[in-house]
Amino acid sequence: MTATEQQRIGQEKTGLVEMAWDPITRIVGSLGIYTKIDFAEKKVVECYSTSSVFRGYSIFMKGKDPRDAHFITSRICGICGDNHATCSVYNQNMAYGIAPPHLGEWIINLGESAEYMFDHNIFQENLVGVDYCEKMVRETNPGVLDQANRTPAPHADEHGYKTIGDIMRALNPLEGEFYREALQVSRYTREMFCLMEGRHVHPSTLYPGGVGTVATVQLFTDYLTRLMKYVEFCKKIVPLHDDLFDFFYEALPGYEEVGRRRVLLGCWGSLNDPEYCDFKYENMTNWGRKMFVTPGVVVDGKLVTNDLVDINLGIRILLGSSYYDDWADQKPFVTHDPLGNPVDQRHPWNQHTIPQPQKRDFADKYSWVMSPRWYDGKDYLALDTGGGPIARLWATALSGLVDCGYVKATGDSVVINLPTTVGKPEKTFVWRIPHDKQGRPLSNAIERNRARTYFQAYAAALALYFTEKAMGEVRAGHTKTWTPFKVPKEAISCGFTEAVRGVLSHHMVIRNGKIANYHPYPPTPWNGSVRDSYGTPGPYEDAVQNTPIFEENPPDNFKGIDIMRAVRSFDPCLPCGVHMYLGNGKTLQKLHTPTAFTGSA
Template sequence: MTLERELVEMAWDPITRIVGSLGIYAKVDFANREVAECYSTSSVFRGYSIFMKGKDPRDAHFITSRICGICGDNHATCSVYAQNMAYGVRPPHIGEWMINLGEAAEYMFDHNIFQENLVGVDYCEKMVRETNPGVLAQAERTEAPHAADHGYRTIADIMRSLNPLEGGFYREALAMSRTTREMFCLMEGRHVHPSTLYPGGVGTAATVQVFTDYLTRLMRYVEFMKRVVPMHDDLFDFVYDAMPGYEQVGRRRVMLGCWGSFQDPEHCDFDYRTMNDWGRRMFVTPGIVVDGKLVTNDLVDINLGIRILLGSSYYDDWADQEPFVTEDPLGNPVDIRHPWNQHTIPHPQKRDFAGKYSWVMSPRWFDGRDLLALDTGGGPLARLWVTALSGLVDIGYVRSTGHSVEINLPRTATRPEKTFEWRIPQRNGELLSNAVERNRARTYFQAYAAACALHFVEQALGEVRQGHTQTWSPFTVPDEAVSCGFTEAVRGVLSHHMVIRDGKIANYHPYPPTPWNASVRDFNGTPGPYEDAVQNTPIFEENPPESFKGIDIMRTVRSFDPCLPCGVHMYLGRGRQLRVVHSPHAFTGTP
């Protein structure tokens, strides 16, 4: 017997993101208070992998940084890593410390402005009043457990502080974003497209003054974080308490990928043949976690397992094309669907949710048996989870314990030393990869990045005091090369794969986190992470269908940090028409 369900077709399109317009198309079952189906779409084609062909490899980081106006420096850094491998060049230690300091500033800048000025709005007093007035009434009566740390007496006070443009904390976070942007510019000249970042190092002059200027700003941020972490813990814990079952919102199976971040110049030589060793020496450990278990933290394994599937995307297959690479530098076979061998063959067509419906392909990771639709946890969740389980980081300011990450922040102007511990999230004995924990991890990773930056500053100042101020190493471009770069963009995994022939780029494929998170159904029908997280998510919003805002759906999508989702619009099928649906089928509403 088939159970009839009344579903309302809804769309939020566009949600502005990294490579075009993100749209979320869903069917909502209001009777059972849950989302029945979800499709993630992208309506813009960029084509970087096409016009990179034939370019001088030395221009790669300048060109690819323009992929994004938010995290362009992450692309530039990843491209530089790939170029270092191709050219066989190793930057001076101080040059690498400066790149780490730039990346740390970027994490602090972007996570701060996204968390407080975009995600925070979803939990602010004005939004909660419109979507869950009962929850706001409870927030008014609930005292904040860590009020002495952050200064807000009740949970409702925290929510009011997050009101856009009016809230005190909202404005304070905006001011802090300026400080962190200045930190980045001190290291790499310009934000968001670095002007002093090159293969072989940086062009910034290494002086005591430049690192002191960075450090004074960093200490302001460290003091700021001593309020931010407990404030968000209070807010997110309240969400669980006020809406029992909210841990199911945005929840999906734990399948997290992290490509690692912050190179250790003592060990990193950018040689592919030793990549598994220096990869494990990163200060954010690379790795893949499935169902709470660490599958691997070997970058060679991670690299060889990447598969680019087409599925429901607007491209023609390249399986009959000649591969660029048949073996990696270690002699391991390379699959035809690996980025080194990818051909981008666009095939524009009408959107069809029963067929092809997006410009985003379907990156997957092959574990030897299954093609896994990994997600990044918005970046921080995967980074902290992998680093915690690996237990490889111990630099005083941060330590991974095998089950948690400890973050030690020193005394600042008005606040004593403080230690925070991010623990692998679970409730009632179940591991959680959901909307709330993606957001919570973002707060903790801000503190983690700040703590790492303290170590990097100390190391850089030590180099200067020893007279080691050369920040760049010379190199030559080879006629033939195969290389890759791995790092973490703000919102998750980032890889650049390059093939050089006759001294020019023959193939180049950058894969930022959004194609992983926003990927579409693959040839097996497996949905991408946005789709999977939204499907079956419960609805806690108190509004009826005619005034529904979709706040739980938006919290789910925004928890992945889809590159500044600031322009959200809603469309309700044709005249908010209810449809009786017996089985999944293509959307009938006008796009």
């Protein structure tokens, strides 16, 4: 019997095993990941991403006073509520035809920067980090841990850990030194946000037209003292994670395929420059390109557009495998944008949310998440955010527009300059667009996580610049932080920013002074979308069902660590509890062409 025949017989005996992780997160619906795994081939064959919770914000926003929009929509999420509030305020600024005073906008930027620092830190070090800690690696890849204990850390002099194994032990939950240090960091970064916007995560001083924060030199000094501690922390975490992630590539050849999918990245831009941003739709192309995180759609590693008008008009909401009825026969709210461009029926301005609860069927409808896509004139692209940072850095790098001294986009990289701190000299970090050994652009689990660390440093560097600009306004006597406004009878508007984990847009239609239609689109529907009307899987699904299995455990003791690393690299709203269901070891007959699930899992 040949080796090929033995392998074929082994596959037929093993077949495909159904495995499910549900719930994987509590935020924006309970995320479930359902898979079929071929243990003979050591790969995931199929993946379905589900959400079992319907929220309905787009329904009960109708008829509300537009001025309440940011207070209501911040409650969409208990993690990134301030991102929603900020996006809603941007949206309202456009509807009301106003812009905050410069100082008000700098304060908002400081609050959002603090949110990036807080959230990325706690997720990266206290949740994602556990997937790479000593205890987890010991359970899933003991051979890798042995190698880690023998491997010197190349940047030990910068972060203080002699071996890769030492780094892994420092990441052990509750016990690890670095794990505990990161918890302290999350405390003072949250304080930084509260200094600017009163309360976290639902801001109490953020309004259309600016903020109610009383701006003083002391306020910004209090922020800056905490910020400098974080800047010093960044000088430790960037080399630490570079060492850890580079090691996984070396220890497990082929690991670049874990969580890999085609480079289809979306970034809506964030952190406005008040020198240019007037929130007028007619000028959105120009002020969008002046953002300190540049908007952009990246396809196969190349920048397709960084024009927010094009980005807005290209958004399509497809239903596919989600629990909703179509609205194609409904009269559109908006036929043309303020520039006269036609607006599609499937654009958020024209969306109707018509829930249709039903039994989950993986061959038909199986989730409450719709399928946002970006239409490039030919294809409906299943963009992902890569957890936020990789898309932000990639779009910013390619555009080459940002240059404020502390950060600079070069066309193929982002340069981050951090000044001298109490314990460490000045330091420059360079995030470069990732490629595999064959020179192909690379978006996978490791690079999404790596970008998150670099973006922490990027946000800190920008916050230094924003602090200087805010203090300059106060010292010049420009202490106004809010612009008054009136709600118009009729308006259409949109707001664009980046939530921590990726693209965020709010679209509003006002009629008779009330909200006639309102649709917020955070990163979760983009990343966790289901198979659309054309059968295209969503990013979670696509990334997982391309993932090879490197875990050393047999099927009866399988932890699914490679799958979890793939999913968590997208930062699916702070996963706080992962439960595993093995389907009682149910084995399916392997088919040449994988098919959808035919029953309930």
